[in-house]
Amino acid sequence: MDEEPEIAKRWEGGYERTWEVLKEDESGSLKATVEDILFQSKRKRVIESHGQVRLGMMRHLFVVVDTSRTMDDHDLKPNRLTSTLKLLEFFVDEYFDQNPISQIGIITTQNKRAQKLTDLSGNPKKHITALKKAVDTTCIGEPSLYNSINLAMQTLKHMPGHTSREILIVLSSLTTCDPANINELVKTLQGLKIRVSVIGLSAEVRVCTVLTRDTGGSYNVILDECHFRELLMLHVKPPPASTSSECSLIRMGFPQHIIATMSEQDAKPSFSMAHLDSTGGPGLGFGGYYCPQCRAKYTELPVECKVCGLTLVSAPHLARSFHHLFPLDAFQESPLEELTGERFCQACQGQLKDQSVFTCPVCRTVFCVECDLFIHDTLHCCPSCIHNQGMS
Amino acid sequence: MASEEEVSLLVIVLDVNPIWWGQQAQREPEFTLSKCLDAVMVMANSHLIMTRTNKLAIIASTCQESHFLFPSKHWEDATATSGDGKYELLSVANDLIAEEIKALIGRTEVKGNQTDTLLAGGLAKALCYIHRISKQLDAGQDMKSRILVIKAAEDCALQYMNFMNVIFAAQKQSVLIDACVLDSESGLLQQACDITGGLYLKVPQKVALTQYLLWVFLPDSDQRSQLVLPPPVHVDYRAACFCHRNLIEIGYVCSVCLSIFCNFSPICTTCETAFKIQLPHMVKAKKKKVKPVT
Numbered sequence: 001m002d003e004e005p006e007i008a009k010r011w012e013g014g015y016e017r018t019w020e021v022l023k024e025d026e027s028g029s030l031k032a033t034v035e036d037i038l039f040q041s042k043r044k045r046v047i048e049s050h051g052q053v054r055l056g057m058m059r060h061l062f063v064v065v066d067t068s069r070t071m072d073d074h075d076l077k078p079n080r081l082t083s084t085l086k087l088l089e090f091f092v093d094e095y096f097d098q099n100p101i102s103q104i105g106i107i108t109t110q111n112k113r114a115q116k117l118t119d120l121s122g123n124p125k126k127h128i129t130a131l132k133k134a135v136d137t138t139c140i141g142e143p144s145l146y147n148s149i150n151l152a153m154q155t156l157k158h159m160p161g162h163t164s165r166e167i168l169i170v171l172s173s174l175t176t177c178d179p180a181n182i183n184e185l186v187k188t189l190q191g192l193k194i195r196v197s198v199i200g201l202s203a204e205v206r207v208c209t210v211l212t213r214d215t216g217g218s219y220n221v222i223l224d225e226c227h228f229r230e231l232l233m234l235h236v237k238p239p240p241a242s243t244s245s246e247c248s249l250i251r252m253g254f255p256q257h258i259i260a261t262m263s264e265q266d267a268k269p270s271f272s273m274a275h276l277d278s279t280g281g282p283g284l285g286f287g288g289y290y291c292p293q294c295r296a297k298y299t300e301l302p303v304e305c306k307v308c309g310l311t312l313v314s315a316p317h318l319a320r321s322f323h324h325l326f327p328l329d330a331f332q333e334s335p336l337e338e339l340t341g342e343r344f345c346q347a348c349q350g351q352l353k354d355q356s357v358f359t360c361p362v363c364r365t366v367f368c369v370e371c372d373l374f375i376h377d378t379l380h381c382c383p384s385c386i387h388n389q390g391m392s
Numbered sequence: 393m394a395s396e397e398e399v400s401l402l403v404i405v406l407d408v409n410p411i412w413w414g415q416q417a418q419r420e421p422e423f424t425l426s427k428c429l430d431a432v433m434v435m436a437n438s439h440l441i442m443t444r445t446n447k448l449a450i451i452a453s454t455c456q457e458s459h460f461l462f463p464s465k466h467w468e469d470a471t472a473t474s475g476d477g478k479y480e481l482l483s484v485a486n487d488l489i490a491e492e493i494k495a496l497i498g499r500t501e502v503k504g505n506q507t508d509t510l511l512a513g514g515l516a517k518a519l520c521y522i523h524r525i526s527k528q529l530d531a532g533q534d535m536k537s538r539i540l541v542i543k544a545a546e547d548c549a550l551q552y553m554n555f556m557n558v559i560f561a562a563q564k565q566s567v568l569i570d571a572c573v574l575d576s577e578s579g580l581l582q583q584a585c586d587i588t589g590g591l592y593l594k595v596p597q598k599v600a601l602t603q604y605l606l607w608v609f610l611p612d613s614d615q616r617s618q619l620v621l622p623p624p625v626h627v628d629y630r631a632a633c634f635c636h637r638n639l640i641e642i643g644y645v646c647s648v649c650l651s652i653f654c655n656f657s658p659i660c661t662t663c664e665t666a667f668k669i670q671l672p673h674m675v676k677a678k679k680k681k682v683k684p685v686t
Contacts, residue, residue, distance in 0.1 A: 057647065057648075057650060058647060097564070162647040163647075241648075247646070247647050247648050247660075247665040247666075247667055248647055248667050249644040249645065249646055249653065249656060249657075249660075249667050250644065250645045250646075250647055251642065251643075251644055251645075252642070252643060252644070252645050253641060253642045253643075254629065254630045254631045254640065254641055254642070254643065255641070256628065256629070256630060256641075257626070257627065257629060259624070259626055292641035292642050293642065310642070314629040314631075315629055315630065315631035315632075316556065316559075316560075316583065316587060316629065318631070318645065318650050318652070319552075319553070319556040319560075320556075320560055321650055322553055322556070322557075322650065323557055325649060325650070326553070346517075347516070347517055347520035347521075348517075348520040348521045348523065348524035349460050349463065349464075349521060349524075350524050370523065370524060370527060371520050371523070371524070374519075374520060374523045375520070378519075378561045378564055378565070379516060379519060379520075379557060379558065379561045380557045380561070381512070381516060381553075381554045381557045381558070382516075383458070383513050383516035383517045383520065384457075384513070386510055386512050386513040386516065386551060386554045387455065387456055387457055387458070387510055387513045
């Protein structure tokens with residue numbers, strides 16, 4: 001047995017006196033404690049900035065969803081499967097928002113087998129329609145970790161070396177039915193540099209602990225639906241790239257959007273290459289994006305050209321990932337009483353009423369809690385630093 | 393007819409680069425900053441009286457700061473008297489805006505001759521304000537917000553990344569960005585309008601600014617589908633290469649830092665990673681078996 005870190009289990013610790021958290025003040029009201037708890041919940045997310053660590057920007061992620069018998073359980077409302085699929089729809093949206101040039105594929109496993117729900121692709125709509133349809137599947141049998149990882153590996157091993165290869169497993173069952181030794185599979189995964197992470201819905205399972213530890217992923221078990229959502233969101237950010245991933249120059253095309261109308265002389269209607277496989281409608285249209293290499297037409301970007309294999313993106317897609325490369329520093333928290341000057345948030349023009357205020361370390365501007373959260377989650381740039389940048 | 397539960401918030405970001413407006417006053421004396429402000433005030437008043445629940449904010453943006461003209465800190469102190477029987481909200485608003493802009497121009501130091509504007513700062517503050525107001529709504533109220541940018545001077549190249557961050561944040565919050573451009577075309581604003589779903593218009597005649605504002609930018613997004621408005625502009629989404637700043641159609645992207653190059657080079661100039669060059673497979677020549685001659 002190899003050395004494992006000693007992690008204390010929850011039942012081994014002492015009693016948690018949860019009633020001591022609530023403290024009354026002189027008049028017997030709990031108002032201060034409640035405000036404190038609300039404030040802490042807003043600030044719960046620890047902003048860990050990786051600093052100068054190389055990130056894996058182009059990600060190929062397979063999501064394995066367990067659709068076995070245990071997913072019919074009612075502890076997540078209305079049942080685990082519906083809740084998981086709904087959260088996964090949200091995850092797919094957020095994922096493509098933060099990683100526009102990456103791809104996702106979905107695999108389901110039940111009845112000791114695994115099958116692909118959707119293939120690896122960069123189009124979020126396809127995945128969301130497939131997830132919506134999957135709500136009706138009946139949950140039978142046992143999942144198979146080996147088969148699902150094997151299926152994912154078949155596709156991932158052909159992916160180029162500079163991308164980050166990941167598998168995210170949502171496992172609700174406590175058992176797995178494998179046709180071969182899973183430790184051999186772990187060694188193969190290590191050789192192919194595939195990172196496997198697991199989100200457990202029931203309890204901690206040792207094979208998952210070993211699997212995630214050896215491949216460099218993370219393993220968490222959910223407490224409730226909110227926690228499940230938070231754990232999923234942790235996987236949206238690009239992970240630090242492994243030291244052995246190759247860096248290369250990827251050839252990409254930047255097509256122009258041609259808006260043509262019937263009245264122009266040269267305008268001819270044409271089919272979009274993306275719609276050739278789908279059965280809905282003729283797909284004839286005038287405008288679109290033309291691949292610079294082979295002139296095939298597509299209606300949406302980003303897409304991989306089916307004719308010549310060139311990845312087609314537009315400049316804003318790459319710009320979306322820039323905030324991962326240049327993250328905004330966390331603001332310094334200080335109590336409201338120490339603030340000299342006006343109690344005024346510079347960004348939203350509101351009065352500062354919370355316990356703490358946040359100061360940008362670069363331009364020393366003061367912000368309130370809501371603006372701080374908004375700036376770090378969505379905006380990714382400090383409104384006052386922009387002006388100082390232009391002054392140099 | 394908008395119901396009581398729908399709040400429509402319009403934030404106007406006005407570019408008041410003093411150098412550009414000074415030069416403009418010399419070029420065309422019939423359209424100066426005060427005329428432009430009159431047009432903006434007409435638009436603001438019209439928006440406020442369309443529905444009782446409409447809200448407004450105006451931000452003036454210079455190179456050094458972006459300042460809220462309305463609502464300002466002195467909003468609560470202002471006494472609501474109106475000499476000519478106008479709706480008090482409008483007269484107070486107009487007076488406040490006039491005072492604030494005079495104070496802003498007065499204290500802006502004109503350093504150098506920067507004829508470009510940093511709109512990203514004004515837009516970022518607008519988004520923070522919209523975020524705060526959306527948190528303060530009563531239960532059951534919807535809010536639709538949009539930002540109208542009135543741009544005078546040219547784009548500043550330094551703000552590309554901040555500007556893109558602001559655009560994506562606006563898209564995520566479902567905030568439309570409309571652009572009314574007075575002088576030179578702006579690629580950044582064209583991209584912003586395209587990505588968020590707003591309208592872009594370069595005003596052909598500056599003196600008629602009021603008409604363009606009321607015709608094109610006053611109706612909100614629901615009503616725009618019923619009107620005949622200027623057609624969408626062709627946006628150039630090609631990327632510019634980092635080495636020559638040319639617009640390219642096919643380029644090479646570094647997988648680590650996402651910088652774009654027009655030619656293959658063994659080292660990335662931004663992040664200094666060495667790239668592996670893909671060599672073609674070496675095919676070993678097969679030895680032909682010599683058949684025995686019978």
